[in-house]
Amino acid sequence: MLDATPKKMAERTSGGMINPAKTCQPIGAMYAALGIHACLPHSHGSQGCCSYHRMHLTRHFRDPVMASTSSFTEGASVFGGGANLKTAIKNVFEIYNPDVMAVHTTCLSETIGDDIPTIIKQSEVPEGKVVFHANTPSYQGSHITGFSNMTKAMVTYFAETTVAEKDDTVNLIPGFVNPGDMREIKRITNTMGIPFIMFPDTSGVLDSPMTGSFEMYPRGGVTLAELKKAGDSKLSVALGRFASSDAAETLEKKCKVPAITLKTPIGIKATDAFVMALRGAFAVEVPQELEDERGQLVDIMTDTHFHIHGKTVAVFGDPDIVSPVVEFLLSLGMKPIHVLTGTPGGALGSGMAGFEGEMKEMLEAAGVNANVRSASDLFTLHQWIKNEPVDLLIGNTYGKFIAKAEDIPFVRLGFPILDRSVHSYLPVVGYHGAMRLIEMISGALLDRQDRDAADEDFELVM
Amino acid sequence: MAMTESELNEILGKLPSKVQKNRSKHILVKDCSQPDQEIEANTRTIPGIITNRGCAYAGCKGVVLGPLKDMIHIVHGPIGCSYYAWGTRRNKGKTEDPSDNYLNYCFSTDMQEKDIVFGGEKKLAATIDEVVKIFNPKAITVSATCPVGLIGDDIQQVAKAAEARHGIQVLAFNCEGYKGVSQSAGHHIANNILMDKVIGNSTEEKAPKPFAINILGEYNIGGDSWEIERVLKEIGYHIVSVMTGDGSYEELRLAHTSELNLVQCHRSINYIAEMLETKYGTPWLKVNFIGINSTAESLRNMAQYFGDETLIRKTEEVILRELANIQPRIDQYRKICDGKRAFCFVGGSRGHHYQGLFAELGIETVLAGYEFAHRDDYEGRKVLPMIKTDSDSKNIPELHVERDTERYCVKLSPEIAEELRARIPLSNYTGLNIDMKDGSIVVDDLNHYETEEFIRLLKPDIFASGIKDKYVVQKMGIPAKQIHSYDYSGPYAGFNGAVNFARDVSMAFASPTWNYITPPWHKLPLLEGKINEGGAA
Numbered sequence: 001m002l003d004a005t006p007k008k009m010a011e012r013t014s015g016g017m018i019n020p021a022k023t024c025q026p027i028g029a030m031y032a033a034l035g036i037h038a039c040l041p042h043s044h045g046s047q048g049c050c051s052y053h054r055m056h057l058t059r060h061f062r063d064p065v066m067a068s069t070s071s072f073t074e075g076a077s078v079f080g081g082g083a084n085l086k087t088a089i090k091n092v093f094e095i096y097n098p099d100v101m102a103v104h105t106t107c108l109s110e111t112i113g114d115d116i117p118t119i120i121k122q123s124e125v126p127e128g129k130v131v132f133h134a135n136t137p138s139y140q141g142s143h144i145t146g147f148s149n150m151t152k153a154m155v156t157y158f159a160e161t162t163v164a165e166k167d168d169t170v171n172l173i174p175g176f177v178n179p180g181d182m183r184e185i186k187r188i189t190n191t192m193g194i195p196f197i198m199f200p201d202t203s204g205v206l207d208s209p210m211t212g213s214f215e216m217y218p219r220g221g222v223t224l225a226e227l228k229k230a231g232d233s234k235l236s237v238a239l240g241r242f243a244s245s246d247a248a249e250t251l252e253k254k255c256k257v258p259a260i261t262l263k264t265p266i267g268i269k270a271t272d273a274f275v276m277a278l279r280g281a282f283a284v285e286v287p288q289e290l291e292d293e294r295g296q297l298v299d300i301m302t303d304t305h306f307h308i309h310g311k312t313v314a315v316f317g318d319p320d321i322v323s324p325v326v327e328f329l330l331s332l333g334m335k336p337i338h339v340l341t342g343t344p345g346g347a348l349g350s351g352m353a354g355f356e357g358e359m360k361e362m363l364e365a366a367g368v369n370a371n372v373r374s375a376s377d378l379f380t381l382h383q384w385i386k387n388e389p390v391d392l393l394i395g396n397t398y399g400k401f402i403a404k405a406e407d408i409p410f411v412r413l414g415f416p417i418l419d420r421s422v423h424s425y426l427p428v429v430g431y432h433g434a435m436r437l438i439e440m441i442s443g444a445l446l447d448r449q450d451r452d453a454a455d456e457d458f459e460l461v462m
Numbered sequence: 463m464a465m466t467e468s469e470l471n472e473i474l475g476k477l478p479s480k481v482q483k484n485r486s487k488h489i490l491v492k493d494c495s496q497p498d499q500e501i502e503a504n505t506r507t508i509p510g511i512i513t514n515r516g517c518a519y520a521g522c523k524g525v526v527l528g529p530l531k532d533m534i535h536i537v538h539g540p541i542g543c544s545y546y547a548w549g550t551r552r553n554k555g556k557t558e559d560p561s562d563n564y565l566n567y568c569f570s571t572d573m574q575e576k577d578i579v580f581g582g583e584k585k586l587a588a589t590i591d592e593v594v595k596i597f598n599p600k601a602i603t604v605s606a607t608c609p610v611g612l613i614g615d616d617i618q619q620v621a622k623a624a625e626a627r628h629g630i631q632v633l634a635f636n637c638e639g640y641k642g643v644s645q646s647a648g649h650h651i652a653n654n655i656l657m658d659k660v661i662g663n664s665t666e667e668k669a670p671k672p673f674a675i676n677i678l679g680e681y682n683i684g685g686d687s688w689e690i691e692r693v694l695k696e697i698g699y700h701i702v703s704v705m706t707g708d709g710s711y712e713e714l715r716l717a718h719t720s721e722l723n724l725v726q727c728h729r730s731i732n733y734i735a736e737m738l739e740t741k742y743g744t745p746w747l748k749v750n751f752i753g754i755n756s757t758a759e760s761l762r763n764m765a766q767y768f769g770d771e772t773l774i775r776k777t778e779e780v781i782l783r784e785l786a787n788i789q790p791r792i793d794q795y796r797k798i799c800d801g802k803r804a805f806c807f808v809g810g811s812r813g814h815h816y817q818g819l820f821a822e823l824g825i826e827t828v829l830a831g832y833e834f835a836h837r838d839d840y841e842g843r844k845v846l847p848m849i850k851t852d853s854d855s856k857n858i859p860e861l862h863v864e865r866d867t868e869r870y871c872v873k874l875s876p877e878i879a880e881e882l883r884a885r886i887p888l889s890n891y892t893g894l895n896i897d898m899k900d901g902s903i904v905v906d907d908l909n910h911y912e913t914e915e916f917i918r919l920l921k922p923d924i925f926a927s928g929i930k931d932k933y934v935v936q937k938m939g940i941p942a943k944q945i946h947s948y949d950y951s952g953p954y955a956g957f958n959g960a961v962n963f964a965r966d967v968s969m970a971f972a973s974p975t976w977n978y979i980t981p982p983w984h985k986l987p988l989l990e991g992k993i994n995e996g997g998a999a
Contacts, residue, residue: 020572
């Protein structure tokens with residue numbers, strides 16, 4: 001497995017990627033758009049983009065992923081895609097009748113410079129229906145940037161200030177996480193009794209129940225009315241600065257809704273921070289139910305510490321996921337010695353520090369010497385591991401090649417997970433999510449210990 | 463349950479008039495009284511229709527080049543295109559030296575905005591140099607994605623210069639996603655260059671063993687090719703190369719030495735088979751290794767072609783033994799499948815190939831079609847002279863080959879060839895339509911609207927298609943089988959493959975999970991009561 005990868009660190013200066021740890025903007029935009037109720041994402045580019053994105057999202061969620069395409073031909077590429085988009089808008093509403101159509105661009109339509117707002121204005125959009133867009137050039141950032149751009153477009157197009165005094169409502173911007181995570185974030189907020197608007201919200205869309213009939217627009221998703229009202233909320237909580245802060249900050253500028261950016265609430269510290277932020281802003285007591293959950297989590301952390309303390313870990317994935325995961329691993333006494341993301345730099349336009357700086361600060365404070373890199377690839381991660389082996393690998397499905405090559409226990413986390421099921425339904429966020437992570441991590445380590453144990457060392461009780 | 467023209471018109475009648483006019487040419491109700499029913503294919507998909515089709519890049523790098531295991535395939539473009547074609551098609555491959563195998567790797571120039579603005583040629587050249595330094599591969603391919611053609615990067619020139627620098631073949635493919643109307647354009651672009659620059663690029667003149675063959679258009683999804691090769695080798699064939707399942711650059715260079723070319727996927731490669739005949743005089747035989755009877759028939763036709771008594775005898779021996787081995791298991795599965803009805807909408811050949819296997823399980827195909835086929839895949843090669851070139855096919859460069867005066871060799875006398883053509887599909891394919899039953903539906907480039915409507919009207923028991931419509935159909939309570947990726951199972955080809963397919967399809971029908979869709983509280987009223995003499999209790 002990956003036998004051509006040498007141990008000696010290769011000198012890499014071309015800027016090319018070998019075994020990438022990111023993909024392109026449009027898939028993130030498509031996923032975000034599915035988090036609007038009765039919305040059909042539309043890919044303005046060649047058919048292949050839409051086909052690949054639907055394929056990948058479908059394999060991760062194992063649920064229908066509906067989206068349309070402008071089906072560019074060479075003619076459209078030369079003369080502009082306006083005619084194709086206008087035809088697509090007319091056909092989509094006549095045949096598929098969504099409430100909203102969310103257009104995102106591709107490297108093709110960005111390179112030729114199609115002016116999407118003008119094309120939309122010239123299109124036949126039925127009364128009461130809406131078409132909006134986000135520019136998502138594939139040659140900038142990553143799928144996370146695309147998710148962020150589409151989420152931001154929800155604000156620029158729809159959010160309004162309609163009341164003088166802000167509502168006692170919080171905007172929750174969950175970032176590129178699974179429907180199960182969005183559900184859990186909403187549940188936590190519900191237990192605290194705080195009204196919220198979550199956008200995007202793919203719960204109930206990409207984890208829709210089996211009923212015996214296909215609903216092209218399932219019950220889930222944020223509504224346009226809610227998106228409009230988001231301008232009246234008292235606070236926006238952006239979870240994950242790469243995927244969510246741009247939308248929150250835009251809303252702050254547009255409608256004066258104060259924005260705070262927190263880590264995706266994975267692990268005890270990030271969940272505490274989320275709960276404390278809500279408690280502080282809305283002056284509500286943390287309910288006993290949540291305090292008990294937290295207590296259970298700490299109980300589990302203590303009970304299992306000897307399975308995991310001091311173990312070395314390599315973590316890769318999207319920056320908003322890797323950051324709180326590294327924080328949680330440190331809370332568990334583990335040593336994340338290789339930390340990598342494919343997404344480049346800081347969040348676009350946010351002016352915030354880069355991923356590498358943040359990670360190094362956290363790891364140095366914990367006294368862990370680590371390799372940290374953003375805008376990197378899994379070939380690099382593999383070479384690091386060959387030179388400095390680890391006890392555990394955490395990342396998306398693509399990590400399985402390295403895990404097999406180096407015979408390392410592997411915990412699947414993030415996007416995409418193409419070879420296991422159920423993950424998108426169950427949370428990794430919140431106190432419950434942290435319990436699940438411990439179950440996954442300690443299970444992987446103990447399974448390995450069992451597998452490798454000599455008969456005389458094979459233990460019943462562990 | 464056959465469909466009538468009026469039912470079809472009812473479905474199409476709900477579409478916008480332009481769409482209706484377009485789509486009606488891509489759908490036909492099979493009428494056995496009309497010998498030459500025409501269907502439109504390989505034309506543009508309507509924007510917004512929700513098609514299953516992909517792009518030229520997917521056909522070139524994803525389908526044809528990707529399985530060539532001992533080459534490094536660099537994708538020149540933003541990151542996504544290379545990422546989505548990384549390990550997603552299930553084309554398996556193994557090499558003697560595992561460090562020669564790059565199937566689990568993904569290479570991209572990861573073009574950034576500055577590369578779009580100032581050009582990406584330097585970055586491509588640097589990426590090639592880096593890859594050569596780290597991996598030292600035998601050969602490299604470079605596939606273009608949409609922006610590359612638009613900004614005018616000359617990848618042919620970059621490849622040529624890299625060949626001179628490194629002394630290995632570096633092949634460049636201008637397979638920008640917007641070319642043509644589907645994956646099919648990319649198959650052409652890939653295969654033409656392999657034909658032009660790789661096949662025959664060797665000093666070998668003769669295969670080391672008799673009965674040397676190439677298998678064209680077999681991509682080893684789920685190990686299909688290995689199951690086919692198992693039987694072929696036992697019968698006595700020498701497989702020179704496979705295009706391109708478990709494919710090898712080294713083997714492909716020797717493809718000119720074969721005595722017969724088998725064509726499994728007619729759509730993606732028939733033109734290469736024709737070129738090989740023109741250039742080297744090697745005839746081709748249409749085979750179908752999906753299904754028990756089709757496999758047996760294909761083996762018999764091959765033996766007929768060579769006309770060798772030992773080969774013919776061995777073929778019958780192997781068929782007899784294989785059938786004895788699998789038939790009892792197939793019979794068990796048939797009990798579960800018998801009487802069911804299928805939709806079979808796949809690719810450019812499988813929409814046809816799988817119908818025989820379905821029939822062997824007692825499953826009737828009531829709707830079939832292709833995602834990216836051409837008219838000849840539906841109507842047979844006899845329509846080839848009638849197909850007009852349109853503006854979308856004109857931008858795919860045509861390759862014209864001529865007889866290789868040194869290597870051309872007549873494999874069959876004209877008399878024998880003519881006699882064989884009467885019996886076996888030598889250099890011929892009669893298409894899907896001819897095998898469809900009266901009243902069944904043939905659809906080209908099926909879209910989501912039609913999928914829902916045809917299911918509503920025809921109520922199939924199983925839907926054979928891909929990943930994008932799988933869960934749509936399953937939400938309706940109908941099992942859906944991925945025939946592109948086999949739902950991560952396989953092989954489905956050959957004799958043992960038929961058993962695997964039968965097992966998997968039976969599992970889809972027999973799974974108890976379907977029984978739980980309706981919750982018990984929807985089956986019983988909330989309050990139950992008995993009527994007593996004195997009134998309701």
